[in-house]
Amino acid sequence: MATMPQNISTILNPATPSGSFPPSEVYQLSIGNYVVVGSLGAFVSDLCDNLSIDYQLLFERRITFPTVLYFFSRLIVFVFVSMICFLQTFPTGSHCGAVTQKFTWVVYHLAFLSTSLLFFLRVRAVFDRNKYVVAFFFLLWLGMVGGSVATTTLGVGKIIDRIPYCIVIPYPFESLALSAPIMFTVNDTFIFLAISWKLLETPWRPADGVRNKIRFLSGNNLPAFSRSLLKDGQVYYL
Numbered sequence: 001m002a003t004m005p006q007n008i009s010t011i012l013n014p015a016t017p018s019g020s021f022p023p024s025e026v027y028q029l030s031i032g033n034y035v036v037v038g039s040l041g042a043f044v045s046d047l048c049d050n051l052s053i054d055y056q057l058l059f060e061r062r063i064t065f066p067t068v069l070y071f072f073s074r075l076i077v078f079v080f081v082s083m084i085c086f087l088q089t090f091p092t093g094s095h096c097g098a099v100t101q102k103f104t105w106v107v108y109h110l111a112f113l114s115t116s117l118l119f120f121l122r123v124r125a126v127f128d129r130n131k132y133v134v135a136f137f138f139l140l141w142l143g144m145v146g147g148s149v150a151t152t153t154l155g156v157g158k159i160i161d162r163i164p165y166c167i168v169i170p171y172p173f174e175s176l177a178l179s180a181p182i183m184f185t186v187n188d189t190f191i192f193l194a195i196s197w198k199l200l201e202t203p204w205r206p207a208d209g210v211r212n213k214i215r216f217l218s219g220n221n222l223p224a225f226s227r228s229l230l231k232d233g234q235v236y237y238l
Contacts, residue, residue, distance in 0.1 A: 077111045083107060
């Protein structure tokens, strides 16, 4: 029986992206590919699960700005996830730089901004259009827009040596590249906390005992609609 070579862990296949990276980075690339493909599958599954609801919103209800924004957000997130999946799993050849720099990063920021704007509309409704709350969170959203504009061109696509696969390398100004994710996190955290606090404002108080207090904080004692809003916001923030 033939024996396997002792240094098999260091053998790289030059016909794949692993031929240009050390084993530790190949492992990270593989995990990234699994996450991207899994995310695309989960998103397609979610689209299929909500087809009937989306159909009602589009054809049986009055079309409003939130409705248009909702469908735009769904579409742009699907395009972004599909694009990332394509770039990381398909050899793009000489089109790598143009595709990544001119399209993917713009779609990335549009996806986050449109989804966060939906979250802003929710907090505006929950606080009954309180002008101070609306102004504060709208300024936060504008900060996200500024961070996105500042970092839109920071991603650069690059062809891996000898392999027509595309990777993304960061622009030298790494601290500037963090501005958009930081603003996304700050905005979503404030909105999540504000909505949770508002929904949990209720004349009913939990009975004594740790279990009852936990149930109260989880929203189990809230009316069905308020509980749905609270848990949906928790899922989005997670």
